Amino acid sequence: MTEQHLEKGTSLWADAWKRLLRNRAAMAGAVVVALMALCALGFGLISRYVTRFTFDEQHLEHATKPIGARSIPQEHYRLDEGAKARFGEIDADADGKIDRFELAAEMSRLEFRLLDGNGDGALDAAELGEAPINLFRDSAQETLAQMDADGNGSVHLEEAAEITALMPDDEARDFIRKYDADKDKGMSASEFPGTPVPQTHWFGTDALGRDLLTRVVMGARVSLAVGFIATMVSFWIGIIWGATAGYFGGRVDNLMMRFVDIMYGLPFMFLVILLMVIFQELPGDAKLYLLFLALGAVQWLTMSRIVRGQVITLKSREFVEAARAIGVSKAKIIFRHLIPNALGPIIVYSTLTVPAVMLEEAFLSFLGLGVQAPYASWGSLASDGAQAFREYPWLIVFPGAALAITLLSLNFLGDGLRDALDPQVRKD
Amino acid sequence: MFQYIVKRLLSSVGVILIIITASFFVMKVAPGGPFDADRKLPDEVKRNIEAKYHLDKPLWEQYLRQMDSIVLKGDFGPSMKYPDRTVNEILAEGLPVSLVLGFQAMIVAVMLGLSAGLIAGLRQNRWEDYGAMTTAMAGVSIPNFVLAPLLIVLFAIKLRWFDAAGWNGLEKGIWGHFKSSLLPSLTLGVYYAAYIARLTRSGMLEIIRQDYIRTARAKGLSETVVVARHAIKGAVIPVVSFLGPAFAGMLTGSVVIEKIFNIPGLGTHFVASAFNRDYPLVLGTIVLYSALLVVLNLIVDVLYTVLDPRVSYD
Numbered sequence: 001m002t003e004q005h006l007e008k009g010t011s012l013w014a015d016a017w018k019r020l021l022r023n024r025a026a027m028a029g030a031v032v033v034a035l036m037a038l039c040a041l042g043f044g045l046i047s048r049y050v051t052r053f054t055f056d057e058q059h060l061e062h063a064t065k066p067i068g069a070r071s072i073p074q075e076h077y078r079l080d081e082g083a084k085a086r087f088g089e090i091d092a093d094a095d096g097k098i099d100r101f102e103l104a105a106e107m108s109r110l111e112f113r114l115l116d117g118n119g120d121g122a123l124d125a126a127e128l129g130e131a132p133i134n135l136f137r138d139s140a141q142e143t144l145a146q147m148d149a150d151g152n153g154s155v156h157l158e159e160a161a162e163i164t165a166l167m168p169d170d171e172a173r174d175f176i177r178k179y180d181a182d183k184d185k186g187m188s189a190s191e192f193p194g195t196p197v198p199q200t201h202w203f204g205t206d207a208l209g210r211d212l213l214t215r216v217v218m219g220a221r222v223s224l225a226v227g228f229i230a231t232m233v234s235f236w237i238g239i240i241w242g243a244t245a246g247y248f249g250g251r252v253d254n255l256m257m258r259f260v261d262i263m264y265g266l267p268f269m270f271l272v273i274l275l276m277v278i279f280q281e282l283p284g285d286a287k288l289y290l291l292f293l294a295l296g297a298v299q300w301l302t303m304s305r306i307v308r309g310q311v312i313t314l315k316s317r318e319f320v321e322a323a324r325a326i327g328v329s330k331a332k333i334i335f336r337h338l339i340p341n342a343l344g345p346i347i348v349y350s351t352l353t354v355p356a357v358m359l360e361e362a363f364l365s366f367l368g369l370g371v372q373a374p375y376a377s378w379g380s381l382a383s384d385g386a387q388a389f390r391e392y393p394w395l396i397v398f399p400g401a402a403l404a405i406t407l408l409s410l411n412f413l414g415d416g417l418r419d420a421l422d423p424q425v426r427k428d
Numbered sequence: 429m430f431q432y433i434v435k436r437l438l439s440s441v442g443v444i445l446i447i448i449t450a451s452f453f454v455m456k457v458a459p460g461g462p463f464d465a466d467r468k469l470p471d472e473v474k475r476n477i478e479a480k481y482h483l484d485k486p487l488w489e490q491y492l493r494q495m496d497s498i499v500l501k502g503d504f505g506p507s508m509k510y511p512d513r514t515v516n517e518i519l520a521e522g523l524p525v526s527l528v529l530g531f532q533a534m535i536v537a538v539m540l541g542l543s544a545g546l547i548a549g550l551r552q553n554r555w556e557d558y559g560a561m562t563t564a565m566a567g568v569s570i571p572n573f574v575l576a577p578l579l580i581v582l583f584a585i586k587l588r589w590f591d592a593a594g595w596n597g598l599e600k601g602i603w604g605h606f607k608s609s610l611l612p613s614l615t616l617g618v619y620y621a622a623y624i625a626r627l628t629r630s631g632m633l634e635i636i637r638q639d640y641i642r643t644a645r646a647k648g649l650s651e652t653v654v655v656a657r658h659a660i661k662g663a664v665i666p667v668v669s670f671l672g673p674a675f676a677g678m679l680t681g682s683v684v685i686e687k688i689f690n691i692p693g694l695g696t697h698f699v700a701s702a703f704n705r706d707y708p709l710v711l712g713t714i715v716l717y718s719a720l721l722v723v724l725n726l727i728v729d730v731l732y733t734v735l736d737p738r739v740s741y742d
Contacts, residue, residue: 262443267717269680270698274454274710277702359571366573366684367699382574386688389577390585400574408569415565 012344012421019420026416029409036406040221047214052076052199055218056374059209061168062201064392068132069205070111070198072167074174079194087189097186100172106195107167112157114198115164122154131163132204166198204394206384212395215376216402222377223403226291227358227410233296234357235350238303243334245304246311257308260301268298269360276369291370295357306349310342344421351414355407362403378403433730440722447718448498448711452491455707481508494711504712509704515712518697523716525595526693529612529685530678536617537624537674542664544621545628549663550655552633560625567622572681576615576688583611593690612689616681620674624667631663638662665736672728676721 010018020026039046047054052073059071083090083106090106091098098106113119117127128147129140147155147162157164167175179191187193203212245256272294279290314320315338323333339346362379364370366386371377378399385396469477478484482493497503504515548560584592591608598605635641636659644654683695694713701709 262439262446266443266447267676267679267714267721270714270717271450271454273683273699274451274702274714277699278454355569362571362573363680363684366571367687379571382571386573386577390581393577393581396574396577400571404566404570404574407571408565411565411569 016344016417016420020416023416023419025412026420029412029416032405032409033413036220036402036409037224039217040224043217043221046217048076051202051211051214051217052078053201053211053214055214055376056210059168059171059205061165061209062205063209064205064207064388064395065201065209066132066204066392066394067202069201070114070132070166071201071205071209071211072107072171072175072196073199074171077175077196077199080197081194083195084189084192087192090195095186097184097188098176098192099186100169100176103176103187103195104165104167104169104172107172107198108161108164109157110195111164111166111198112160115160122156123160124154128155167196203398204392206381206395212381212398215381216378216399219376219378219381219399220402220406222371222375223358223361223379223406226295226361226377227354229292230295230299230357230361231350231353233292234299234303234353235346237296237300239307239339239346241300242304242307242309243311243339246308247315247330247334247338249312253308257305260304263301269363272298272360272364273367273369276364280369287372291361291364295360295364298360299353299357303346303349303353306345307339307342310345311338314338314341348414348418348421351410351417355410355414358403358407358410378406429730429733433726436726436729440719440726443722444715444718445495445499448495448715449491451711451714452494455705455710456487456490481506498711498715504715505708507701507706507709509701509706509709515708518709519694519712519716522692522694522697525691526679526682526686526695529609529616529682529691529693530675532609532613533617533620533678533682534671534675536613537620537678538667538671540617540621541624542628542667544625545667546632546655546660546663548625549629549632549636557629561629564622564625567618567625570618572615572619573684573688575618576611576685579611579615580688593688595689595691595693612685612691615688616678616685619681620678623674624670627666627670628663631666632659635659635662661735665732668728668731668735671731672721672725675724675728679717679720 053071054073054075057074059074062069062071087098088094090102092102092105112123115127115131116123117130123131123144125140125144128143131143144153144155147159149159175196176185176187179187179193181191182188201211201213203216206212206215241256241260245253275290275294276287279287282290311334320333320337323337328337358378361370361377362382365377365379366383368383371380373380381399382396382403385392385394385399389396475484482490485493494505497505502516504519506514507518510518544560544564548557548564551557580592583589589607590611594608596604596608600608641654641658644658645651649657679695682693683699685691686693686695687699694716697709698713698717700706701713
């Protein structure tokens with residue numbers, strides 16, 4: 001053999017990869033999906049270090065508060081060590097310990113200072129306008145008129161009690177209990193670790209005062225999981241069904257594809273709805289598996305048609321003939337030779353199945369048939385939000401936007417993959 | 429052709445029988461029944477009620493009775509939740525509402541989708557194309573239960589152009605009906621409009637490169653005539669085959685739309701009856717939906733042969 005200099009060939013996949021990288025919409029979609037997946041996987045860390053709220057902790061006094069409202073996290077709180085220096089100040093009755101009323105009062109003063117932008121010790125209309133309570137409510141002037149009991153044109157600390165109640169009584173008691181070593185229902189100077197730092201609800205809170213941002217991140221986890229797992233279910237059923245029908249052909253093919261045709265004619269989502277209603281009393285986990293199965297079962301039909309078509313065109317090629325000639329088993333021919341070569345369209349269709357399944361899950365959750373509280377998916381969150389979207393628009397806007405953005409990204413990615421893997425379509 | 433239609437109708441009957449059977453048994457194996465909801469009934473009363481609905485008979489007899497009354501008499505029996513009303517009455521009330529909603533949504537979808545798709549296809553790779561296709565992508569990605577509240581807040585509450593909820597028949601005049609039905613039809617149709625736009629665009633791009641279009645141009649026809657007389661017909665073929673699945677999707681989607689807009693259609697009854705375990709009503713809605721679907725799919729397939737002479741079922 002003489003040594004030859006050969007042009008390095010590019011495989012179909014390398015080619016497709018290059019085309020995909022050039023498609024800006026698809027790459028943007030991929031980045032967004034990756035970020036969402038990262039958030040979903042890192043939910044625990046995000047809850048602990050970023051939002052600092054857990055997905056099910058309730059702040060009933062701060063129920064349905066708009067964007068920017070503040071609460072004290074119950075579990076992942078931080079401490080303001082600087083407050084230790086002001087022990088005497090916080091201990092209003094100077095009995096040497098801070099009880100829950102004194103702590104709550106201190107937290108109210110803190111919230112008041114946060115609202116009081118110019119630091120003059122009174123809230124004017126402009127400052128009230130900035131306060132989260134006003135973002136979706138009446139005008140700042142109205143709020144001012146309502147709260148200004150003494151009618152001097154501004155709101156001072158006592159008058160603002162309604163909007164500065166940062167720490168409800170029971171939360172203050174719980175906090176003190178944690179640090180109250182000698183069990184005298186108060187923190188002495190040595191026990192006092194500082195005041196807890198309030199944390200902002202960036203997406204507002206829901207009807208039980210739960211942090212919406214944390215719940216939306218939690219929802220990412222459930223929604224994406226449903227999307228990917230149900231797609232895997234449809235992927236495997238579709239591949240096995242379609243490849244078997246396509247490879248064996250003849251009567252088997254006829255029978256199997258006739259079945260698919262019949263299933264196509266069914267109002268499948270209605271059967272899924274019926275199934276989910278009927279098995280509503282199942283425990284949470286079992287219901288989730290049923291959801292995966294049911295949604296996957298809706299989607300496998302098209303997949304099996306695609307795989308069958310691919311297998312039929314591929315099975316008369318020489319490489320399959322060769323494999324058969326040397327005695328490779330049927331299953332091996334299907335899974336080692338046919339399916340890998342049909343992978344392009346299968347991947348494209350799977351990518352586009354993920355958003356379809358996520359949409360269906362959201363649809364079921366919207367009807368109250370999907371994920372059950374306290375767990376949440378974007379669909380179930382949007383469903384809660386839809387109950388009162390006129391008064392509390394943020395409750396539907398954020399989960400709805402998260403869902404729409406993710407679906408949009410997945411669709412762009414799927415389209416890009418199709419363009420990349422199927423250059424024939426791309427000639428347009 | 430005639431033979432084909434008869435064959436399809438026969439197999440449809442088979443499909444619907446399968447659906448009745450499947451739904452019947454799914455509901456029977458399910459835990460919980462229609463009469464153990466709110467308060468516990470005395471055993472005596474419960475036995476009487478069960479006897480009235482033949483729930484005390486063996487399963488196969490219940491099944492045969494049900495099949496007999498549905499298939500031979502077209503009678504779904506009395507509702508279990510509303511004892512003074514028959515399922516047929518309830519369905520007859522909800523069906524027209526859902527059908528009108530569905531057809532209006534279909535009109536929205538086809539009109540919006542075709543025009544956007546044609547413009548995008550004819551102006552390929554120009555801003556009209558990118559604009560239409562990005563909008564279409566957004567259309568398939570925004571769930572209708574998110575879109576609906578946004579539209580309601582904007583058009584019904586802020587601008588007060590349309591009704592926020594409810595359904596007026598024609599008794600309030602055409603405008604009254606329009607005011608209550610435009611937003612639901614739009615939200616229901618938008619997803620399919622987006623899909624149709626994409627199909628039309630790619631159909632158009634393929635057709636415009638065909639030889640017969642080149643011939644039409646070569647013989648000096650104006651571009652308008654080429655597009656209107658020759659290209660569109662070919663470009664809408666994939667759209668026609670999509671109408672079947674689209675209608676199925678709209679029937680399902682209307683469950684949510686009816687809930688948001690508080691419309692007394694079939695979808696509302698379906699979900700409520702499933703939750704109430706009102707088995708006759710559940711069965712009735714499912715059978716009605718399936719029958720609708722089967723018939724519409726058949727119409728679509730027949731339309732297909734009319735549009736595309738290459739397709740023939742004989």
